């Protein structure tokens with residue numbers, strides 16, 4: 001069995017070494033144009049040239065959960081596209097979202113500003129019942145995040161494509177229940193995959209529906225930058241419609257230095273680091289799946305190409 005590795009923006013050496021150790025029966029090599037045809041590929045944001053050069057691939061294993069960049073390519077029709085299932089990401093996502101939520105709810109940004117002025121100023125506690133959290137996407141990451149938020153006794157709503165019943169959550173599904181989900185949520189957490197159905201879903205109209213249409217909604221975007229219509233956000237913040245936003249992902253990354261999001265007082269920017277791929281856990285998972293595929297066994301995390309995630 002031959003495995004080719006093509007990782008844009010990632011150093012391949014440790015991945016190759018790890019895959020060789022986990023799959024000693026396989027020939028694992030870094031891709032170069034004209035390399036022998038491989039059975040499986042381990043990839044991150046590969047160029048179309050790579051795909052065109054490897055038409056015999058049976059499995060394409062993405063070293064992240066989101067496959068939007070991969071599905072933009074013209075892939076071999078028979079190849080199975082496989083995303084990473086958690087592999088250490090969901091706990092990071094849960095801590096990131098809980099931190100952003102609690103920082104906003106407990107007004108830590110105001111205390112930080114007070115501390116810079118040596119000002120001892122106590123703020124009236126807010127009621128968590130008034131801060132219902134809506135999690136868009138109840139997949140591997142969204143469900144973990146929703147359950148972590150529920151631990152802090154915030155009311156939690158979840159929205160997915162297919163109906164779900166998850167203990168401790170009020171679940172909404174599909175377009176028909178989307179407006180009710182938004183209206184019932186004050187803090188919106190985006191953990192949807194980027195597909196044609198979800199691109200631009202964080203827009204003026206939808207964000208204005210938060211919190212029963214009253215001002216004070218808050219956005220945490222950890223999905224993809226293109227979920228947010230960036231031009232809509234600052235007017236919503238400046239008019240007070242939204243109280244703030246924590247953003248980890250952007251239309252253009254790295255976020256250009258001149259982008260107004262960097263300097264807006266109600267926006268917290270982080271550099272797409274809310275849940276990083278954990279190399280060892282990912283190698284173990286991918287190696288296990290490759291072995292299962294070779295034995296003809298079913299695996300989790302196979303991407304539905306037509307649905308886009």
Ligand SMILES: NC(=O)c1ccc[n+]([C@@H]2O[C@H](COP(=O)([O-])OP(=O)(O)OC[C@H]3O[C@@H](n4cnc5c(N)ncnc54)[C@H](OP(=O)(O)O)[C@@H]3O)[C@@H](O)[C@H]2O)c1
Nearest residue numbers: 065066137138139140141142160161162193197222274275
């Ligand atoms: N910022 C970061 O560092 C970072 C790191 C990792 C991942 N991510 C992003 O997080 C996303 C989610 O990851 P995941 O592993 O949780 O994905 P996942 O397991 O595929 O779950 C996706 C969820 O979104 C729902 N969904 C998809 N399309 C929908 C639609 N049109 N309407 C309503 N719900 C819809 C799905 O509904 P069903 O359950 O009904 O199918 C599912 O619950 C990734 O795609 C990636 O873009 C970001």
